[in-house]
Each structure stands twice: as C-alpha cells, then as structure tokens.
Amino acid sequence: MRIAKFMATIASVAAMVGCCCTETQNTECSKEQAVIETIMTRRSVRNYTSEPVNREQMAKILECGMYAPSAMNMQPWAVRVVDAPDFIEGVTNIAIEHNPQLKEQEGFHNFFRNAPTVAFIACPVESYSGEYDCGLLSENMMLSAWSMGIGSCCLGSVIPVMNSEAAKPYLERLQLPEGYKLQVAIAFGYPEPNSTKEPERDLAKGFYIE
Template sequence: MKMKNIGLTGVALVLTLMSSCTHSNNDSTDKNVDNQNAVVETIMSRRSVRAYEDRVVPRDTMELIAECGINAPNGMNKQEWEIRIVDNPDFINGVTELYIKENPDAAKDPGFKNMFRNAPTVVFIGAPDNTYSGVNCGLLGENMILAAWSMGIGSCCLGGPVRFINSEEGAEYLKQLKFSEGYSLIYAIGFGYPAEIPEAKPRDKGKIMFVD
C-alpha cells in the first residue's frame, strides 16, 4: 500500500517536471521579431495563379527574378542548375498545339490559352540527375516565385507540361531549350501578371512538431 503511494507520488512528480519543461519551451517567444514582416507577408499571401493578363513580364524583371533564383542556397555552391526563360509565343503556342493533339480535353478548360496554365512567360529549370538536384532546383524556384510575388507577378509550378516536353512528342521543344550535356529538364514555372487571386489552399499544421 505504502509502495503504491510512493509510486503515484513519483509519477505525479515526473509529470509536473515534464509539463514545466514543456511550458518553458512553449513560452519562448522573441519579442523583437516582427511576425508581419514583408517576407512573411509575401510567403503567406502567395497563391498558384492559373489566369493571367495578356502581357509578358519585361525581360529585365525576369532577369532580376532569375538572379534571385540563383542566389538560393545550393550544395557546395556548385550551382548545378540551368534556367531557360521563354516568352516567345511561337514556342509556347507551338508546343501547346502538339500537347492538345494528345490531350484534347485540356483546351476545354475555361480561359484556356496555353498548356502552361496560361502563363505568358515560362521558366524551365534543368539540372544533372544527382541526390541534391531536387533540393537545389526547388530552392531556386521558390526564390523566383517569392521574388516575383513581391513584385506583383504570379506564378505556377508545372509538372504535367514538363512530362510532355520530356516525352517523345515534345522532343523538338526540349532541344530548343539547349540544356547542357548531362542536364535534364526537371520542372517549369509559369509567370505573369495575375488575372485572378485564388483562395489559399488549406495547410495541415499537424505536419509540424517540436521534438523535445
């Protein structure tokens, strides 16, 4: 009986200690952080855009966006990536015509202009196939996406259209991108001035966990 009491007291003590530890961690807030700063605001307000105004992004603006891209962190600063910026309607409409032959339903989307979710400018990202190419190119792309959004330019990552360009049917357009030997097209991002601001897609905060 006595042992049982000691046991319960011990459990209570451990629980109290655990909860006080958890508390001290959870209570740590940095009063000097402006949690509404411009970067946080840009990240939180960004949406994938699939409807654009009928004007291309000026090339000097795209150059600045691309420069923001290549300033992303990357493995050992090897910069194993290549960016191809396409705003030529002959390319965009030409490959779209081929795409529609294979996927006629795509053109039935309301407001359909091209296979790149209607973007007037498309950035293609290439890299050699190695362990970190996905990380490097992902960081490069997100830098471009956020820089663009901060300038009022919308974007949408594009996996589907890239699958087509990497297929036999899209080969002539892949060639036009002139990636270096050993580089493959990883993904693309469409850019343009938004003609829509979609609702935020829900995010699951349950994916975040502090490990004590």
C-alpha cells in the same frame, strides 16, 4: 493599374492570413514582416494577362533564383526563360494532341496555365542534390516574383509533354547542358483577377520534440 490590382490582392490575402502589412501600413512594414507577408500571401496563379513579364523584372527574378542555397554551392541548375509565343503555342498544340480535353477547360489559352512567360528548370540526371537545389531556386524565383506583383505556378505536368518525341524540337531549343533533365516548369505573368485558390495547410505536420 496593374500595381493597384496587385496591392488590393495582397491587402485582401493579408487580411485573410492575419498579416500586418497592408497598403496603408506599408511604410511601417519591417523587413521581416515583408518577407513573411510575401511568403504567406503567395498562391499559385492559374490565369494571366497576355503581357509577357517585363524582361528587366524577369532578370531580377532569375538573379534571386541563383542566390538560393545549394549543396556545396554547386548551383547545379540550368534555367531557360521563354516568352516566345510560337514556343508556347507549339507546346500547347502538342499537349492538346496528348489530351484533347485540355481545350475544354474554361478560359483555356495555353498549356502553361495561360502564362505568357515560362521558366524551365533543369538539373543534372546524376546529381547529389540537384532536385532539392532546384526546388530552392524555384521558390526563390516565385517569391521574388510575387513581391513584384508577378504571379507564378510550378508546373510538373509540363515535363512529360516536353520529354515527348513530338516536343523534341522545343526541348532542343532550350539548349540544356549535356546530361541535364527538365525538373519543372514555372509559369510567370501578371495575374488576372480571381486566378488563385486558398489551399489549406496542415500545420500539424511540423512540431517540436521535447
């Protein structure tokens, strides 16, 4: 059922962006087309079912993240995956104390865009290219997730809350290595219907110089 819903979403987004692989054409889909289709159809998902991401699938997503390039192959990241409801609820309560209006958002269940699974990405405070490398890891994780029907959303807004005094016990639970700082959180989960938007892209931002 979930897969059928996902394929229907992929097919409709693919039609919108002019991709060539649809459910019926899937067998003809080349490797190249599959990668491009995954990139072009991924959108930030901001509402999820309550079912945590299957841990086997999450392990594959994590592995795909670790296969991202990094400067001098330093792999300067630390990733912590959380699907413990008490953690997610605890941080949500702290976020609501910071900003009570959060609760007014339609369909609000938790501070992580209602995701049941969250990955916290950290890098060394002092690092040659840690932030950049973590960005590459993050995108690998989000694209591999999408190729499996799992939605995601980068959440920069989580970081100040996680770094607040009240959230200290949760930050400590992440067991980050000494000298590391949280870079971003990524929400993961199975998308609810109508949980994405179609933000436009400005293709004029990149061009050839002759």
